[in-house]
Each structure stands twice: as structure tokens, then as C-alpha cells.
Amino acid sequence: MASVIPMETLTESQKEAIFHKDGPLLVLAGPGSGKTRVITCRIAALIESGVRPYHICAITFTNKAAEEMRNRVAVFVPAGGVHISTFHSLCVSILRRYGEAAQIQSNFSIFDVKDQQRCMKEAIKDCQVNVTNFTPARMLDFISRLKNDLECPREFEARAAGFFEKNAARIYAKYQQILKQNNALDFDDLLVRTAFLLRDFPAVREELSARFRYLLVDEYQDTNHAQYQIAKGIALAHRNICVTGDPDQSIYRWRGADIENILVFEKDWPQAKVVKLEENFRSTPNILEKADQLIAQNMKRKAKKLIPTKEKGLDVCIEICEDESAEAHWVAEQAEALIDEGKDSNQIAVFYRVNSMSRAIEEAFVQHQLPYQVVRGVEFYARKEIRDLLSYLKVMVNSQDDVAFLRAIGTHPRGIGKTSLERLEQFARIHGLSLLEAALRAEQVETVNRPTRGRIVEFAKMVQQFRDDMEGDVSPLMERVFDASGLAKVLGADADAMDNISELFNSAAEYDQRSEEPNLMDYLQMIALYSDSDAYNAEAGRVSLMTLHAAKGLEFDHVFIIGLEDGLLPHERSSIGADDLEEERRLFFVGMTRARQTLKIGYARHRVIRGQFIRSTPSQFLYEIGFEGESDAFDSGWGEPNDFDNFASSLVSKKKPGQLYAVNELVEHSKFGLGRVKEYLDLGEDSIVVIRFNSGKTKSLMVKYAKLNSLGG
């Protein structure tokens, strides 16, 4: 049989990476180095050398990447043989199959960020700590770090020192208890539990090692400690571990990714073979030169070359715009010009640092009548009506999921209020029941009004009835629940909501089609892991709009990156430490190196952020790629950068006769301090002045009472 691997088109180092069959292998692959192709060919080469597809496990960073990899591999071997998935999906499969050993029921719920917040609020409340110091967001972040380091509540409690840590330990324990009570795992738990399963149950580890005899991990620079341990656990017995990645593209440190994992791979696995892929087959030398110039600024890195192979192209350009809307129109015009030239919309992308920046771009694209897609998959599943319908399905699969129960019972008014539910919860607590079980016995809950008890039982019986019939295909089941639950009636008039609901039906129908053994539990666990990048459609015939993070792993002929402003990229929230700044730089590097032919970068002098008009300065990254500052010709005459007051004072309006204060005038209040006049309602003696104070608060004051001291411009 002739080899299916296209030998003649591969470089020597690519071949080395592909044909090194046994033992640890580290592939340091720069952007555009044909890494994906190398992995695919490597899988093919393993199979050609006699390894059964069944014994190969490839781990990708996103579900989308997994799907793509499956399609590529399917060219070589019948689909379904090789296990290709993300770490999280792999963990779900492992926990479903082996979790029982660690007291995990297979029908566990996966709690997303919103569910986590709900549980965390409850945990904080139960622990009765000072609420201002222990916000849910902060605690979730803190605990997530502990989990990423595989530190369980008991271990942390033992070493916790000081007021904050001691209370954090209590909250952590409580939070875990709540999750357990709900038969739920959060995203971190999926990894943690799997890592512990491998650590504590040698039989499980052996079985998995025997199954996955060749392990490949892509984007290894973004693995966290838990993922590292899982990979190690599986590969320890046979040492057939191949990891690929690029330390310069590590952008998830904030989420626990440990760049050390890839840096110490050689120490971890003695005799590891290391292959460097430094040639770049993607971008023009013009783009690579700038990208290299940028990333060279990072101190904590192993120097790596970017060797261009393409013809010289167009220069990277930087566009200075007045505000975000001007920037958006510039992008739209440029994109329109490309499309008019006959370029493919699929090959055009716009990247930005934060999701909220898509709005201005969307508005401009609508005005220019350009087709676009915002790559934001999780948004769909976060919609109210979608969550509402899914909550019924969740409680059906996992009757202990009280979070889902509460959501389902509250989707629309049924004459069951907050107080009744609180009493039901009390009853459930005392008797060690889930809310659904308690609701079925609501007649015994004497603290609740008799008519309300009846309504609770009615609801519980309905859910119980759904539970009796939940085998097989998901989509018909979903439609049945939608009608019978009363949701259909409530949402009937809302066209937008109904559109989304039918899209959900479609997605379920698609799942039923694809899946060998469709069932509700599997479906719910799968969609819980759905991510933003999964929504990317490479053949949509639209310009793609996405965050820089979502752009990872993709490539486009024409790329726009917008918002190169200080505080936005690098983002102010992550430029605290030097490490954070380096990560922001890598993020920009990732964005730049997505471009094949043209790269255009936008900078806006002003931008509205959280409803406030902000004067901005160019990002330091712009200077690092050769930007020389604005020439005088471009100067807007609005004063020095960051001098909001100068800018604002230039807008001070003229006073009408009798008007005491002008709009935008600077004033001082004896109690509230300095502020600026936002509005002046001329009502003669009763005139009202609206002032936004420096404290951030906006007040409406009667001119005749407010003791204001005018400071002019």
C-alpha cells in the first residue's frame, strides 16, 4: 500500500516530527509552521506503522479544532477510530465511565459560570463572612486557582493563614459541598476529578494507558497543572507522549495555564526528542518582520526564529481614527474594498481585545451592508429563553440539580413565590432531599400555604412525568417539554425568542443525526462545553468578528486588529505585573500572525468605555512595531493625551441669558466635590442642573439651593 503522506511537500524537520514514533516528543512550532498538518500526518504515520487507531488519543484546544482534526484524519482512516477531543470532553468521558470509583454519578450536571456564581453566592452567604471582601467573582477566581493546582479544600485549609485565606478555605469547602449536593461539577472540577481519579486509582490509570497508547497534546503551552497531570498520568506507563506548542502563543496564563509545562518538558521526560518548526508558510515577510519585532520585546522567552517562505507583500499599516465609530467605518470601507476587488469574505477577519468592541464594528457593517459573523458561541446558550428551556432538561437528567430546578420553576409565574420556595428549600435541607423530591412531597411542608403546596406538587409531577420518558432522540423530547411546560405559551408572542428556540431545536436535531446513541444526558454534557470558537464557520461567506483569544489557531488572508490603545491592549486589568504585560504582547502577536497577506491595525483617539467618553493614548505595542507617533497634522487640538479636562472644557457651551451654569462647565459642590455640568434645565427660579461628579455619581440639583462654586472651563 502506498503511503498517504505527501512526503515531497514536507520539510526535513516536519518529517522528523511525523516519523519519530516512540518516546516523548516536543514539537516547538511557531505560527504558520504547518503544525496542524504535522499532527495529522503523524497520526497517519502511526497508523501506517501498525498502531491501531483505537490506541491513539489527540487532544486539541477547542471542540472546533477537534472536529477539524477528525475530518482531516478521516481522509486516512475511517472516522471514529482515533479519539480526538479537548481535555474537558475527554474528562467528561472518563468521569462518566470511571467516576463511580470516586463517587461521581454519570449523570452529573456541568455548572457554567452563571451556575457557579449562584452557588458561590450561596456559599458566601452560608459562611456569614463580610460580604465586601468576599465577592463571588473574586472567590471563584481564587478557588479556580486552587483547583488548577489540584489543591482540595482540606489541603488548603491546613495551610491557610490569615483572615482572608482562613475564610476562603471555609467558602471553598462550602462551595464544593453545594456542588456535590447538586451532583454537579464545574469546569475546573472536570479536570481536577479526572486528575485525582488517575492518581488514586491505579486500575483506572492502567486501563487508560492501555487504551491511549499514543498521546498527542496540541497547544501544550496553554495547559494548566491539572491537564499536565492528566497527560502525565495517561502517558507515564508507555512514555509515548507528543506535545506541540509555542511558548510565544501562550495566552491563558490568567486562567491557570502554566507556560512552565512546555518549558520543562525536556526535564520531565528525559531523552525527549525536540523538533523545532521555525519556517512560516503563512504570512508575508512584511507581517513576520513586525510580529518578530514585537515578540522580541518579551524578556521571558526562548528566542525563536520566524523564517519567512512567502513573497514580500504589503506593509503592515496603522490607521489613526478619531473614535470607535470612525475606526469601525474605516474597517468597513477597507473590507468593502477588498470584497469589491473580488476577495473572499471568508478570508477577512476583525480582531479585538474585548467582546463589547464588536458593537461599533457591527453597526458599521450593517450600514455598509456587509455580511459578517460574530464568533461568540456561548452567547447563544446564555440567552434567557434557551437557559429556561434547558433548565427543565437538566433537572430531568439530574434530579439533584437544584439550580436547574429553581430556574425551571421560575421561568414563568405559577403562583409560587420566593418565600414558598425558601420554605421548600428549608424542608429539603432538613430531610436531606433534593428540591424536586421535596416538591413531590410538598403537601407535607406545613410552612407553605395550602394552595401553593398544590401548585408545587403539580409542577413536580409534571417534571416527574417528563423524566419517565426521556430516552432516545433529544429534539422531539425537547419540543415536547417546550409545549408541555407552558414555555411555548409564554414565549409564543416573542418572535426573537421563538427564533432562538427553533435554532436550539435544530441544534438538537443535528446532534440526534450525528450521534450514534443520542441521549439527553450526553447532549447536555456536550453543549455545556460549547465554546465561542465553536461558532466559527469558515464557509459562512461572511467577514469574521472575534476576540483575539478566539482567533487562536485560525488564519485569514486579510486581518484587522482594532483598539491598539493603552489600557485596552494591553488591557488595564492585566498590566499590573510584567508577566501580564508579556502575555498581552503575546496576545497581539497571536493576532498579527493570523494574517496571510495584509494586516491593518486601528487606533482610536477617543473611545466610549462603559458609557464614558475616554481620551486614549497609543498602545506601547504600536511603538514596538515601529509606529512613530502622531504628526502635528493629525493633532486634533484637544490637548495632551489623557487630559480629559482640557478636552471637555473645549466643549463648554455658551450660556443663555439668565443661565447660571453652562453645559460642561467645571463646578465645585461643598459636599460632593468637583464635577462637570451635564445638563441645564432652564426653569427660571426653579432651574435644575445635572452634574456628574468626580466620584462617578450624577446628581440633579436645584440651582437656588445647591451651593455651587463655578470654576469656569
Added chain:
DNA sequence: CCATCAGCTTTTTTT
């Protein structure tokens, strides 16, 4: 019990 509204806070990135 439930709808509504004023007022307050808001971590940006994501599995």
C-alpha cells in the same frame, strides 16, 4: 405573589 423601577456596581480574555 408579581411586575416595575430607581439606583447601584461593574474584571477582559474562556473551558
Added chain:
DNA sequence: AAGCTGATGG
């Protein structure tokens, strides 16, 4: 700008 919370009134 947007989402959440607590207060108010029906």
C-alpha cells in the same frame, strides 16, 4: 451601557 438588587405598589 447593562445587569442585578431591593423597594414599592397593585
